[in-house]
Amino acid sequence: MAKKRTRTKSASSNGDPQTLQRPPAEILFADELRALAKASAKDPKPPGWKLSPRAVLKFVLGDPSEDRPAKFVGRRAFLERCIVSLATNRGLMLIGEPGTAKSYLSELLTAAISGDSTLTIQGSAGTTEDNIRYSWNYALLVSEGPSENALVPAPLYLGMKHGKLVRFEEITRCALEIQDVLLSVLSDRVMAVAELPEAQRSLYASNGFNVIATANTRDRGVNEMSAALKRRFNFETVHPIADIQEELQLVQRETNRNLSRSQVPVTIDPELTELLVTTFRELRQGKTVDGKGIETPSTVLSTAEAVATGYAAGVHAYYYSDGQVQPLHLVRHLVGSVLKDNPDDLKTVRHYFDHVIKKRKTEPWQAFYDARDELI
Ligand SMILES: Nc1ncnc2c1ncn2[C@@H]1O[C@H](COP(=O)(O)OP(=O)(O)O)[C@@H](O)[C@H]1O
Ligand SMILES: [Mg+2]
Numbered sequence: 001m002a003k004k005r006t007r008t009k010s011a012s013s014n015g016d017p018q019t020l021q022r023p024p025a026e027i028l029f030a031d032e033l034r035a036l037a038k039a040s041a042k043d044p045k046p047p048g049w050k051l052s053p054r055a056v057l058k059f060v061l062g063d064p065s066e067d068r069p070a071k072f073v074g075r076r077a078f079l080e081r082c083i084v085s086l087a088t089n090r091g092l093m094l095i096g097e098p099g100t101a102k103s104y105l106s107e108l109l110t111a112a113i114s115g116d117s118t119l120t121i122q123g124s125a126g127t128t129e130d131n132i133r134y135s136w137n138y139a140l141l142v143s144e145g146p147s148e149n150a151l152v153p154a155p156l157y158l159g160m161k162h163g164k165l166v167r168f169e170e171i172t173r174c175a176l177e178i179q180d181v182l183l184s185v186l187s188d189r190v191m192a193v194a195e196l197p198e199a200q201r202s203l204y205a206s207n208g209f210n211v212i213a214t215a216n217t218r219d220r221g222v223n224e225m226s227a228a229l230k231r232r233f234n235f236e237t238v239h240p241i242a243d244i245q246e247e248l249q250l251v252q253r254e255t256n257r258n259l260s261r262s263q264v265p266v267t268i269d270p271e272l273t274e275l276l277v278t279t280f281r282e283l284r285q286g287k288t289v290d291g292k293g294i295e296t297p298s299t300v301l302s303t304a305e306a307v308a309t310g311y312a313a314g315v316h317a318y319y320y321s322d323g324q325v326q327p328l329h330l331v332r333h334l335v336g337s338v339l340k341d342n343p344d345d346l347k348t349v350r351h352y353f354d355h356v357i358k359k360r361k362t363e364p365w366q367a368f369y370d371a372r373d374e375l376i
Contacts, residue, residue, distance in 0.1 A: 024118055025111035032068070033059065033112065046087040048163040048208020049113050053083050056112040060105070069253065072105045073246050078236065085234040086113060086165065091186055091211035093171075093230075096238035099302020102214040105238065106167050114164035114208060119155040123170040132156050132168075132181050133191060146195040156181075156211075160191055163208030171213040172224050179229055182211065186232040218300060240284065241303055248277050251303065255310035259318075266314045268325045273310065275364055276330055279357075280306040283338075283349070288356055295352075297338055297345035305337045312336070327368035335375060350375050 017023045026033065036055045043052030051059065057079060062070040072079075085092040086109065094102040110117040121132050134157045140150035151157075159166035171179055185191055189205040213233065215225075241247040252273045259266055268276075280303075282288050286296040313329035321329070338345050353372045357365055 025107050026115055026117055029059070029071075029111065033115070036112075046208075048206060049087075050115045051112050053080075053087065056083050056109065059112045060108050069249070071108055072101055073241050073250050074105075074238070081234070082109065082236050083113075085236070086210050086212065088234075089186075089189075091182075091213060091233045093233035093235045094212065094214045094238050095217055095235060097240065097302060098216050098218055098300050099304030100238040100240055101304065102216075102238050103169060106169075106212040106214055109212060110165040110167055114159075116164050117167065119159045119164055120167040120169060121155050123168060123172070123174040125173060125175070127174045127178055129178060129181055130154065132178070134193065136195075146197075148196065148200060151193070151196075156185065157191065157203065159211075160185070160189075160203055160205040160209050163206030165209070166211050168211055168213040170216060170219065172215040172219055176224065176226055180226055183226075183228055183232065186211065186229075244277065244281060247281070247303055247306075248273055251277050251306050251310060254307045255314065258307065258311040259314045262315070264315055264318045266318045266323050266325060268310050268314055271364055272313075272325055272327065272330065275327065275368055276306055276310055279334070279352075279368075280309075282356070283352060292356070294356060295348045297348045298342045299338055299340045299345055301337065309333045309337050327364045328371040328374065331368060331371040331374045346375060 017027050036059055040052045040055035043054050045052040060072050062068040082092055107117040132154055134154050135152045137150050137152050155166050191203040193201055256267045280301045284301045312333040313325050316329045317323055317325045338349050357369045
C-alpha cells in the first residue's frame, strides 16, 4: 500500500509503470523531465510549453556532461529546426524510411513540450473524421441534445482545448479528404463544432497547440498529400544514423534495455552487436565496409529492425539455451526481419553470406557463417 501512495498521478491512473509493457515517455522519463523543468525555469519559452526549447533539446539529445546519452541520435541543427517549427504557426512533418525513429522522436518532443505524448491519431485507410476531431455519446445526445457533455473529444479537439501537441502518425495512409481536416485547424487555429449551440460552435486553439505528423516515404508517399496541406507543415527528413559507432552504441543500449524491461537477464555482447549492426548497414547501403557493392533486399533493414533482431535473439537464448546470445540466434531472427513479403530477399541475404561473410575468417563472423543453414 505504501508503495501505491508514492506513485505519480499519471502513473497511478495507468497502473504501475513497472508493469506497463511500454510506458509513454512522460512516465518513463518523469524524473528527468521534472529536473529539466526546474533547472530551466528561467529560460524563455514559447507560450503553453512545459519546457524551454533549450531544455527540450537537452532532453532529446542527452547531455554528455551529466552522462545522459542521446535518446534520439541525430544532428543538433536538424533537431533545433524541428523544435523551432513547433513554436511557429506551422506543423512539423517528419518524413523518412521506416525505422528511423520518426515516431519515437515525435513521442519525445510531445512528452517534453506538452508533458503528454498520448494525443495520437494513428493514420490508416480506416481513419475517420471522428477519430481526429470528436464524436458523440449517442445516449447523451438523444437525452440532452447536442452539448459539450455529450461530445466525445478526439486528439485534435483535446490538443486545441488544452494547448498541447497532437501527433498524427503515418498521415499519408489516410484518405486525402481525411488529411485535409487539418487544413483550417492549422491555418486559422479554430475548429468548427457545427452541432453545438452558437456560442460554443468555435473551438479556438489554446497556446501550446500544434501538430507533429509522420509519414513513411516507403508507404504511399508524401506526394499523396494536397499542396494546401503541405504548405501548412515544415518538412524535415529523418535519415538513418550515419555514424556506425553511434548506431552501435544505440543498438547495444536499446537491445539491453528491452531485454531488461521484459525481465530477461541476458545482455548482448558488444562483439555481436557489431556483427548485427554491420550486417544491417551493409545490406541497407548495398555496400560492404571495404567498399564492395552488394545487392540490397527490398525490405528496409533499419536500426529499429536491428534492435528488434537483437532483442529476439536475447529472448531466444534465455528461454531455449543457456542465456548466452550466439551468432546462431541472430541468424534465426534475421530471417523474420528480412523476409516480409518478397521471397527473393532471402536469396539476396544467402548470397551475402556466401560471398561476403564467408571471407571473414575471424570470430564471431565464422560462427555467423556456419549458421547460414538457418536462413530458410
Ligand atoms: N536515430 C535514432 N535515434 C534513436 N533511436 C533510433 C534511431 N533510429 C532508429 N532507432 C530505433 O528505432 C526505434 C523507433 O522506431 P520508430 O520510431 O518506430 O521508427 P519510424 O516511426 O521511423 O518507423 C527506436 O526505439 C530505436 O530503437
Ligand atoms: Mg512510425
